[in-house]
Amino acid sequence: MKAIQADITTLTVDAIVNAANESLLGGGGVDGAIHDAAGPQLLEECRQLHGCKTGDAKITSAYKLPAKYVIHTVGPVWQGGGCGEGEHLASCYRRSLQIACDAGLRTIAFPCISTGIYGYPAEQATGIAVQTVRDTLRSLPFTVDVTFCCFSRSDLESYLRHIENHPD
Ligand code: AR6
Numbered sequence: 771m772k773a774i775q776a777d778i779t780t781l782t783v784d785a786i787v788n789a790a791n792e793s794l795l796g797g798g799g800v801d802g803a804i805h806d807a808a809g810p811q812l813l814e815e816c817r818q819l820h821g822c823k824t825g826d827a828k829i830t831s832a833y834k835l836p837a838k839y840v841i842h843t844v845g846p847v848w849q850g851g852g853c854g855e856g857e858h859l860a861s862c863y864r865r866s867l868q869i870a871c872d873a874g875l876r877t878i879a880f881p882c883i884s885t886g887i888y889g890y891p892a893e894q895a896t897g898i899a900v901q902t903v904r905d906t907l908r909s910l911p912f913t914v915d916v917t918f919c920c921f922s923r924s925d926l927e928s929y930l931r932h933i934e935n936h937p938d
Contacts, residue, residue: 771903773918773929781809781919784875785839786832787866790882792844794828799886800921804836806838808833825861829869839875841866845884848891861885863902864877879917882925893928900932907912927929 778786778800783827786805791797794816796805805812815830819842822828827843843866855925862883880899884890903916920926 771900771907771916771918771933773920773926773933775920775926777803777875777921778879778881778919779803780836781879781917782836783877783879784837785829785841785866785873785878785916786835786838786919787827787878787880787883788842789881789886789888790822790842790844791863792818794822794842794844797887802863804835808835808840810815810883814867816842823929825858825865827862827865827869837879839870839873841869841878843883845888845890848884850888851894854891855884856894859890859895859898860902863899864906867903867906867910867914870914871912875914875918877915879918879919881919881921885925892925896925896928896932900929 789800811833819828822844824844827841829841832840843862845862848857885892885895918929
């Protein structure tokens, strides 16, 4: 696994993960950027999915994006930490990787799920993301190459610290 600072819509990977909401019908943040770059066909396909529960994920084509697929996952809204937010966030990373693996995908990029509009504290979210991806990769039947795609310098620094402090 590695961390970079980039706009996730520019990445040429098998799948980029979208930090969506339960409607899967678009929104702001990375979700808005992904729909803008993919074009209107993405929304058409998302309409057929009839939403997605928090902590779960669903896959679509990526249309005009350089990636092949988009895996839409729904992170938790931060409510102080006592409402299962940590388990839901971990589930987003786990389910997205399982779906990628089931589809035979080998490269995947994640944004910092829930840490924007949904308000999850970034440092805590980084710890959950790195630990969950590490644990899930060990359980998969083949290797998936994971990129943590950070939008901000501070998120990148946080990921680099967590990855270095807990090497494989
Ligand atoms: N590439 C990579 N990361 C990005 C990009 C980008 N182009 N744009 C933003 N980020 P957010 P959430 C980062 O708010 O907190 C939407 O309305 C951003 O800096 O996109 O899970 C959905 O429809 C932050 O680090 O997602 C939901 O309603 C991270 O992506 C809601 O927001 C996540 O921020 C989901 O909120």
